[in-house]
Every structure is written in structure tokens, then in C-alpha cells.
Amino acid sequence: MTITTVQRTLRQRNAGFGLVELLLAMALGLLVCGVVVQALLGEGRNARQFSRVVRERTYQRRALALIRADLEGATDVVNEPASLPVSCGTSGRRVVLQLQRQGQLITYSVGAPPSGIWRGQVLVRCGPAYGLEGRIEDGTAAQSRVVLDGLAAQPNAWTGCGGLSGAQEMNSSSVLPFSACLDPATQLVAMRLEQSFADGGGPLQRVRSELVAGAG
Structure with missing residues (x-):
């Protein structure tokens, strides 16, 4: 091999990557970046969905409280067999639970929202108002208030009354997003709330909470 040939070979080796190598490296880099971006977007969606589930579950606990x-x-x-007349009306909503308190009636109903600011179906309370100290102000006029919105449009049927022995379904509510069962002997009431939502085109998420509480 002549000196000229050796010099030419060294110059070719020191010239760096060729065009084909650069294109392949760029394509590989773009592919890796795309995978990383998709993973980050997926994690972001999962984080948003988890936060939404936690938030809605907190709202359900407050409503049940x-x-x-x-x-x-x-x-x-x-x-x-038939619900008692509701003083502040139900606007076509289904009555699920009614309570007597010192001659006043408290009614919980499920159905269409009273205005467009609420999401989906709503749970509405009609009864005496709560004061600033968090206690019912007896003798006040009944008021209608939305307790929870975003209730499931097609809830799963509730079976078993939350395991409350001897309980009977109230007002055919097992197919509603707010369901209630009563044990007449103990006056214990089992309840179920179910919400549904889909964030960012993701799968439908369902959040459900149950509670058993007694009157008096």
C-alpha cells in the first residue's frame, strides 16, 4: 500500500459519519423521543384520572356524611308505597329516601339537574336548612339543594342492599345512581352512590361508595 493510499484511508476515517449514518441516527433518536413522550402523556393521563377518582370519592363521602x-x-x-308530597318539588326526579324530623320532611331525589351548571344527574336534598354551625335550623322553610352531581347515567344495578340483613329496597332505587334499602325492624338504612366520568377520551371510570346508618 502506497503512502498516498494510506493518507486517503485515514482522511476517510476521520471524516466522521456519512449522510446515511446521520439519517439513521436521527430516525432512531426521533423514535426514542416519541416513545418517551407517549409514556409521559400516559403517566399524565393516569395521574389525572387517579386525582379525579380521589376527588369524586371525597365528594361522595361528604354527601353520605x-x-x-x-x-x-x-x-x-x-x-x-308512594312518596309523600315534597314541599319544594322534585322537577321530575325520582324520590329515593324520605325522613321525618320533628314534623318536617327531608327528601332525597335523583334525576336531571335544576340548571346547566351541574354535571349529569344529580342528588338533591329538600328539607330544612343547615345553619352556620353545621346544625339543622328546625322550623325553617324547606330548601332544595344539590348535594352531588356527576351521578352515573347508566349505573350498575345494586344487589344485596350492601349486606344489610333483612333490608328491603326503597322506591325501586337499585337501578338508580343513589340507592337505598331499609331494615324496618332496626330502622337501619343502607345506601349506595355511583358516579361515572371519562377524562381526555380515556375509558369510563366508575366511583362507588356505600354506607349503613340508622335513624334516631
Whole structure:
């Protein structure tokens, strides 16, 4: 091999990557970046969905805590074939639970929202208002208030009344997103709340909470 040939070979080796090598490296880099971006987007969606589930479950616990407070202050759970007249109306919503408290009626109903600011179906309470100290102000006029929105449009049927022995379904509510069962002997009420949502085109998520509480 002549000196000229050796010099030419060294110059070729020191010239760096060729065009084909550079294109392949760029394509590989773009592929890796795409995989990383997709993974980050997926993690972001999962984080948002998890946060939404936690938030909705917190709202459900608050709603059930309110119903439990009404139950514990009630003298009787209405167990009639037909619901009692609701003073503030139901606007076509289905009555699920009615409580008697010192001559006043507290009604929980499920159905269409009273205005467009609410998501999906809503749970509405009609009854005496709570004061600033968190206690019912007896003798006040009944008020209608949305307790929870975003209830499942097609909830799963509730079976077994939450395991409450001797309980009977109230007002055919097992197919509703707010369901209730009553044990007439003990005045214990089992309840179920179910919400559903889909964030960012993801799969439908369902959040459900249950509670058993007694009147009086």
C-alpha cells in the first residue's frame, strides 16, 4: 500500500459519519423521543384520572356524611308505597329516601339537574336548612339543594342492599345512581352512590361508595 493510499484511508476515517449514518441516527433518536413522550402523556393521563377518582370519592363521602346526619336526627324513615308530597318539588326526579324530623320532611331525589351548571344527574336534598354551625335550623322553610352531581347515567344495578340483613329496597332505587334499602325492624338504612366520568377520551371510570346508618 502506497503512502498516498494510506493518507486517503485515514482522511476517510476521520471524516466522521456519512449522510446515511446521520439519517439513521436521527430516525432512531426521533423514535426514542416519541416513545418517551407517549409514556409521559400516559403517566399524565393516569395521574389525572387517579386525582379525579380521589376527588369524586371525597365528594361522595361528604354527601353520605350529610345523609347520615339527617338520618341520625330523624325520628322515622318513611316506608310507604308512594312518596309523600315534597314541599319544594322534585322537577321530575325520582324520590329515593324520605325522613321525618320533628314534623318536617327531608327528601332525597335523583334525576336531571335544576340548571346547566351541574354535571349529569344529580342528588338533591329538600328539607330544612343547615345553619352556620353545621346544625339543622328546625322550623325553617324547606330548601332544595344539590348535594352531588356527576351521578352515573347508566349505573350498575345494586344487589344485596350492601349486606344489610333483612333490608328491603326503597322506591325501586337499585337501578338508580343513589340507592337505598331499609331494615324496618332496626330502622337501619343502607345506601349506595355511583358516579361515572371519562377524562381526555380515556375509558369510563366508575366511583362507588356505600354506607349503613340508622335513624334516631
